[in-house]
Amino acid sequence: MTHEEILKGLYDETLIGNAPEVKDLVNKGLAEGLGCEAMLYDALIPSLEEVGARFERGDYFVPEMLIAARAMQGALDILRPLLAETGAKPIGTYVMGTVKGDVHDIGKNLVNIMLEGAGFTVYDLGVNVAPEVFVQKIQEHNPDVVGFSAFLTTTMPMFKANINALQKAGIRDDVIVMVGGAPVTQEYADAVGADAYAPDASTAVRIAKDLIAKRRAAVPA
Amino acid sequence: METVLESPSKTVVIGPDRAFCVIGERINPTGRKKFQAELQNGDLSRIEVDVAQQVAGGADMLDVNVGDPLADEIELMRQAIPLVQKLTDLPLCIDSSVIEALEAGLGAYQGKALVNSVTGEDERLEAILPIVAKHGAAVIGLANDDEIPMEPQRRLEVARKIVSRAGDHGIQPEDVLIDPLAMPVGAEPRAVTLFLETVRLIREELGVNMTCGASNTSFGLPGRETLGAAFLAVAASHGLTSAIMDARSQEIVEGVRATDFLLGHDEWGAAWIAAYRAKQAAAA
Numbered sequence: 051m052t053h054e055e056i057l058k059g060l061y062d063e064t065l066i067g068n069a070p071e072v073k074d075l076v077n078k079g080l081a082e083g084l085g086c087e088a089m090l091y092d093a094l095i096p097s098l099e100e101v102g103a104r105f106e107r108g109d110y111f112v113p114e115m116l117i118a119a120r121a122m123q124g125a126l127d128i129l130r131p132l133l134a135e136t137g138a139k140p141i142g143t144y145v146m147g148t149v150k151g152d153v154h155d156i157g158k159n160l161v162n163i164m165l166e167g168a169g170f171t172v173y174d175l176g177v178n179v180a181p182e183v184f185v186q187k188i189q190e191h192n193p194d195v196v197g198f199s200a201f202l203t204t205t206m207p208m209f210k211a212n213i214n215a216l217q218k219a220g221i222r223d224d225v226i227v228m229v230g231g232a233p234v235t236q237e238y239a240d241a242v243g244a245d246a247y248a249p250d251a252s253t254a255v256r257i258a259k260d261l262i263a264k265r266r267a268a269v270p271a
Numbered sequence: 272m273e274t275v276l277e278s279p280s281k282t283v284v285i286g287p288d289r290a291f292c293v294i295g296e297r298i299n300p301t302g303r304k305k306f307q308a309e310l311q312n313g314d315l316s317r318i319e320v321d322v323a324q325q326v327a328g329g330a331d332m333l334d335v336n337v338g339d340p341l342a343d344e345i346e347l348m349r350q351a352i353p354l355v356q357k358l359t360d361l362p363l364c365i366d367s368s369v370i371e372a373l374e375a376g377l378g379a380y381q382g383k384a385l386v387n388s389v390t391g392e393d394e395r396l397e398a399i400l401p402i403v404a405k406h407g408a409a410v411i412g413l414a415n416d417d418e419i420p421m422e423p424q425r426r427l428e429v430a431r432k433i434v435s436r437a438g439d440h441g442i443q444p445e446d447v448l449i450d451p452l453a454m455p456v457g458a459e460p461r462a463v464t465l466f467l468e469t470v471r472l473i474r475e476e477l478g479v480n481m482t483c484g485a486s487n488t489s490f491g492l493p494g495r496e497t498l499g500a501a502f503l504a505v506a507a508s509h510g511l512t513s514a515i516m517d518a519r520s521q522e523i524v525e526g527v528r529a530t531d532f533l534l535g536h537d538e539w540g541a542a543w544i545a546a547y548r549a550k551q552a553a554a555a
Contacts, residue, residue, distance in 0.1 A: 112457035112491025153418050156458050178417055203338035204368040233301045238340060 053084050060093035060125070065100060067117025069124045076125045086132045089125070090169065098122050098167050102252035115252065116160070119167030126169065140171050142262045143193040145225075147175035147184060149208035154201030157231060157251075161197065164251040165258065181208070181215035188216070188225055194262045197254070198244075200231040210242040226261045230254060272445045274409055274480045276332060276362035277382040283331050283362050285448070285480045285513050290531045290542065291503070292332060292513030293524060294364055294385075295325030296486065298355070299336040310342040315351055322358040329528070329546075330518035333359065334387060335376070336366035348372040352379040364411075364515070370398050377406040384408045387515070388450065391416040391429035400440040409446035410437065411482055414469065419452060423469040426451060430473050444479050448513065453483040453502075455490035463488060463502065467509045474510035485516040485523075500526025508534060 051059070056079045063071040072094075079089050101118040104110035144165050148158050155177050165172050173191050175183060188196055196216075200206045209229050216222040229244040239247035246261060248254035273286035285292045298321045300306045306317050315337070325333055335355055337347040348367060355363060365376035366387035373386055388411035389399040403410045412433035414426035430449040437447045451469035454462040466488075470481060488502045489495040500523045503514055507530045517523055528546060531537040 111493055112455065116458065153415060155419070156455060160458060202368045203340050203344070206340045233338070233340075235304065235307065241341065 051078060051082070053079070053082065053088075056082065056084055057088065057093040060089060061097040064094055064097035064118055064121050064125070067114060067121045069117070069121040072121040073124045073128065076128050080128075080132075086129045086136065087138060090129060090133070094122055094125055095169060098164075102164070102255060105250070105252045112160070116163060119163040122167035123163070126166070141169035142195060142258060143171045143173070143191060144195045144197060144258065145173045145175065145184070145187050145191055145193040146197040146199070147179035147187075148177040148199045148201070149205050149212065150178055150180045151208060152200050152202055152205035153177045154199070154231070157201065158197075158199040160251040161199070161230065161248075161254045164255045168255045168259070170255075170258070181212045184212050185215050185219045185221065188221055189219070193225060194265070195226040195228055195258050197228045197230065200229070200234060203233050206231070206234060206238060207242075209239075209244060213243050226258070226265065228254065228258065228261075272478050272480060274385075274445050274448060275383065276385055276409060278356065278360050278362045279381045281360040281362060285482075287474070287480075287510065287512055288536060289512070290331075290536050291507050291511075291527050292482075293330050293518050293527060294332040294334050294482065294513060294515045295321075295328070295330035295518035296334050296484070296515045297321045297325050297517070297519060298333060298351070299366070300339050301336075307339050307341075310337055310339045310347055313343070313347070315347065315354055318351060318354060319358060322355055325518040326359050326361065328518040328520065329524045330361060331513075332362050332364055332385065333518075334364040334366045334515050336387075338367055338369065338372070344369050344372045345375045349375040349379050352376050353381075356381055365408075370402070373399065374402050377402060377408055380406075385448070386410040388413050389433065391432050396433065396436045400437055400442060403437075403446075404440045404442050409448065410442065411448045411450050412437070413450045414452050414473075419454075421465065423465055423472050426469045427472045427476060430477060430479075434477055434479060444477065448480045448482045449473055449477070450483050451481055451511075453485055453487045453506075455492075456488055456498075457491045463505075467505065470506060470509040470511050480512040481510065482513040482515060483511065485514040496520045496522040499523040503527050504530040504533075507531075 059075045105115045148155055162172050162174050198209050198212055227244045228246045229239045230248050236247045246257050248257050273284050276283045335351055337351050338344050364385040364387050367373050386403050386408050389395050390413045414429045420426050434444050434447050453466055456462045489498040532540045532543045
């Protein structure tokens with residue numbers, strides 16, 4: 051196989067969520083001297099971006115998005131240690147959790163899978179996460195973004211409580227705050243002072259990437 | 272075991288040998304931007320259309336949820352319940368995660384209502400069950416506590432705890448409907464098989480009535496109405512006796528009524544045939 055064929059194969063097989071084939075192609079690429087970064091940036095990430103675009107257009111459905119992201123994760127499991135050796139910077143780091151008092155995690159898990167598939171390092175704090183735990187984990191992992199998920203109208207006010215806790219700890223401006231969950235709206239996100247709201251997993255990835263790019267452009271590392 | 276719900280002029284009985292109880296889910300602002308904005312302005316006028324569509328669709332009961340974190344949910348519930356009761360004689364399901372809103376709704380309700388819902392968490396049980404008992408209502412118990420168990424046996428344990436705690440507060444098992452937790456099959460391939468196994472366990476051990484949020488199952492998928500109809504048919508055949516569901520969808524509601532007939536809950540298909548005739552007459 052030529053390098054072009056391998057890259058095209060990676061793109062096409064990720065698009066249809068064929069995890070075993072994607073894994074084989076990554077190994078084949080490595081054996082044939084294809085660079086990790088080429089596979090990641092010229093095939094895998096564009097493929098998952100296309101998955102996201104199709105989902106947002108309504109052409110792709112939840113299971114298709116999930117299996118594509120899982121195929122991508124399988125590739126990343128192989129590539130990540132190699133990329134770390136080359137000193138390549140991850141797309142971004144994300145701390146994620148469902149707010150205190152709320153045990154719903156399906157939506158949050160979908161976002162996590164898409165983020166990881168897109169090359170993010172994700173620290174999932176699980177469900178029913180207290181404000182002080184978010185603060186502690188943000189201090190520990192120093193993420194680009196923190197995501198708060200809520201499924202109940204009664205737990206949505208925890209967004210504000212979390213943001214207040216970040217402010218009190220003096221780390222509010224160190225991190226991008228994103229919120230989401232079935233009953234959440236842009237209006238509510240604005241009202242509590244979040245930096246962004248996303249209605250679905252694919253949009254969450256796109257917005258997180260945009261905001262990180264903006265922030266890195268504004269504040270040279 | 273039979274659960275009786277009442278409005279001033281109508282009684283609905285939920286039970287394993289009865290026709291499936293269709294609880295319309297539409298009066299709920301989740302995912303409805305206009306309705307959310309209206310609720311924030313104290314405007315409940317949209318409810319009239321929601322009630323009419325669900326009654327026309329064949330609902331047996333209506334769920335009422337007016338929860339919005341930027342609105343005064345307690346006051347809205349106090350006003351929404353009498354408003355809906357003026358528009359329909361169907362018994363209602365008062366739906367909120369705010370305890371004071373449940374209380375306001377129950378205070379305003381005429382008849383015997385269904386409360387949606389309590390979980391297996393001690394704090395929620397001790398706060399909500401006394402209110403349910405005080406108003407002589409029935410209650411939906413979600414089979415989760417501080418996590419959503421992925422093993423049917425664990426969900427059964429939570430259900431057992433809810434029924435037992437309800438008993439401590441003088442609420443009989445027939446006034447507890449367990450929700451075995453319907454989850455999106457598009458995100459978890461085992462979601463429905465786990466659900467069906469949970470329904471079977473609860474039916475065999477507790478024998479209580481069960482309900483669920485049926486639309487969750489088809490989240491993020493095409494052909495939601497067909498999936499909904501098929502889901503409810505298999506769920507009813509395992510022992511689910513009601514669902515909070517899209518009562519505006521002819522495909523789903525007809526699927527449920529066909530299932531009633533097939534499972535022997537509509538003897539000689541009388542209701543099935545009558546519905547056919549009514550449709551013929553309406554088309555003529």
